[in-house]
Amino acid sequence: MAKDIEAGTASAAAEASAKEEMLSFCNNATLRKAARRLGKLYDGVVEPSGLKATQVTLLTQIYDLGSPTMADLAKSLVMDLSATRHSLEPLIRDRLVRLRVDPEDRRVKRVMLTPTGAAKFKQAIALWRQAQDRLEHALGSTRAANLRSELKFLASEEFNDAF
Amino acid sequence: MAKDIEAGTASAAAEASAKEEMLSFCNNATLRKAARRLGKLYDGVVEPSGLKATQVTLLTQIYDLGSPTMADLAKSLVMDLSATRHSLEPLIRDRLVRLRVDPEDRRVKRVMLTPTGAAKFKQAIALWRQAQDRLEHALGSTRAANLRSELKFLASEEFNDAF
DNA sequence: CTGATATAGTGGCATATGCCAGTATAATTG
DNA sequence: CAATTATACTGGCATATGCCACTATATCAG
Numbered sequence: 147m148a149k150d151i152e153a154g155t156a157s158a159a160a161e162a163s164a165k166e167e168m169l170s171f172c173n174n175a176t177l178r179k180a181a182r183r184l185g186k187l188y189d190g191v192v193e194p195s196g197l198k199a200t201q202v203t204l205l206t207q208i209y210d211l212g213s214p215t216m217a218d219l220a221k222s223l224v225m226d227l228s229a230t231r232h233s234l235e236p237l238i239r240d241r242l243v244r245l246r247v248d249p250e251d252r253r254v255k256r257v258m259l260t261p262t263g264a265a266k267f268k269q270a271i272a273l274w275r276q277a278q279d280r281l282e283h284a285l286g287s288t289r290a291a292n293l294r295s296e297l298k299f300l301a302s303e304e305f306n307d308a309f
Numbered sequence: 310m311a312k313d314i315e316a317g318t319a320s321a322a323a324e325a326s327a328k329e330e331m332l333s334f335c336n337n338a339t340l341r342k343a344a345r346r347l348g349k350l351y352d353g354v355v356e357p358s359g360l361k362a363t364q365v366t367l368l369t370q371i372y373d374l375g376s377p378t379m380a381d382l383a384k385s386l387v388m389d390l391s392a393t394r395h396s397l398e399p400l401i402r403d404r405l406v407r408l409r410v411d412p413e414d415r416r417v418k419r420v421m422l423t424p425t426g427a428a429k430f431k432q433a434i435a436l437w438r439q440a441q442d443r444l445e446h447a448l449g450s451t452r453a454a455n456l457r458s459e460l461k462f463l464a465s466e467e468f469n470d471a472f
Numbered sequence: 473c474t475g476a477t478a479t480a481g482t483g484g485c486a487t488a489t490g491c492c493a494g495t496a497t498a499a500t501t502g
Numbered sequence: 503c504a505a506t507t508a509t510a511c512t513g514g515c516a517t518a519t520g521c522c523a524c525t526a527t528a529t530c531a532g
Contacts, residue, residue: 168369172437173444173457174351175366179387180463181344182489187472188337189490198490200518203338206331217480224342229519231482236517253480253527274335281336284471285462293459294336296452300343308447309350345519352520361520363488380510392489394512399487416497416510478529488518499508 177300184281191277195270202274204233205259205267208243213258215248224301242266340463347444354440358433365437367396368422368430371406376421378411387464405429 170176188199195202207222208214214222220230234257237243242263248254259267282290299305333339351362358365370385371377377385383393397420400406405426411417422430445453462468 168373168434170461171441171457172366172369173441173453174347174362175369175386176457176460176464177340177344177347178363178366178488180460181340182387183464183469184337184340186490187469198517199337200341203335203341206335206338210331215480223338224345225518226520227481228483228521232520233518251480251528255481271331278334278336280472284468289459290336293456293463294334294339296456296459297339297343298333300448300456301339301346305447306346306350309443341518349520361487378510388488389490390511391491391513395490396488414498414510418511474532476529476531479527480525481527482523482525484523485521487520490517491515493512493514495510495512497509497511499506501506502504 187280188274188277191280192270192273195266195273197266197270199274199277200233201237202267202270204237205242205263205270206274208257208259209264209267213246213256215254215256216245217254219257237263350443351437351440354443355433355436358429358436360429360433362437362440363396364400365430365433367400368405368426368433369437371420371422372427372430376409376419378417378419379408380417382420400426 185199188202192199192202197205203223204219207219211218211222216230217227220227223230225233234243234245238245241260244258244260244263245255246258248256285293348362351365355362355365360368366386367382370382374381374385379393380390383390386393388396397406397408401408404423407421407423407426408418409421411419448456
């Protein structure tokens with residue numbers, strides 16, 4: 147019964163009222179909440195392409211980098227190599243992306259868009275721009291640019307090392 | 310062969326150089342990259358507790374809210390109800406958290422910390438504070454506070470509706 | 473050249489998160 | 503009160519992401 151409820155709250159009740167919901171101050175929790183919210187909004191906008199916002203990100207990065215190696219792609223996305231691989235699977239299965247061994251170094255696999263993938267990418271990018279525009283409107287260009295700047299710093303190696 | 314590589318790059322090559330890596334401007338991608346980076350840093354700091362940063366967040370929110378219903382917990386975390394349920398599973402399995410039907414309304418399940426969970430929570434919170442401190446140091450209190458503020462707005466219903 | 477070491481990915485397992493269909497329980501309405 | 507509708511979850515399936523052990527390939531030391 148109430149035993150479980152008391153367990154954590156009784157002894158620390160005083161502190162709790164003093165610090166008023168700790169979670170409000172957790173940078174990580176706040177960042178994740180924002181990511182879930184924005185992710186869903188972007189997902190909704192790019193949905194007509196049949197892709198998730200994360201997948202549009204993958205296609206865009208592959209496009210931007212040329213035909214990056216798995217490692218390059220992962221690094222540019224601040225993502226685990228293995229996670230990158232797993233994330234690509236649905237796109238490979240749907241023939242939007244393809245892997246090819248680099249003849250120069252047979253350990254390396256290069257990631258590339260198929261013609262289908264390139265077409266899908268263009269369609270998705272048009273939708274993506276709408277999402278970007280909506281955010282600029284909702285937040286204002288200045289705040290948006292500043293926020294991106296701060297987030298870019300958080301994502302950087304420099305911040306990683308400074309932490 | 311090179312057919313795939315050309316596919317997407319040939320026609321849009323000119324634009325590409327003009328807009329210089331579109332992904333750099335994607336608010337959603339930047340947010341996720343920052344989340345992955347910070348998540349890993351927080352994970353590392355709270356690791357001695359045996360919990361992931363996301364799990365510390367869950368415990369904290371359960372603690373902060375008292376013994377919230379699943380729906381309340383989900384909403385406060387800007388998370389899907391089902392996702393919340395799934396996220397709780399490892400914590401329930403490890404007996405840190407427990408669910409109980411609300412006698413007032415048998416549809417409702419209240420989430421609560423077990424004594425073990427409350428203890429683990431206190432241990433984790435001490436570590437969490439270190440992570441928070443490290444971020445304040447790395448980013449500066451002002452920037453940190455401002456960033457949290459902007460992220461909180463992104464996570465809000467208000468922003469959701471304005472988008 | 474050969475063995476030791478470094479580099480690049482793969483696969484399996486686990487958590488994080490979301491959507492949707494289905495179930496249970498409550499509230500509303502005729 | 504019975505039928506309808508709304509609410510609160512649960513479970514299954516799918517993607518997102520990370521860690522670790524293992525394999526393949528390249529590099530380097532002797």
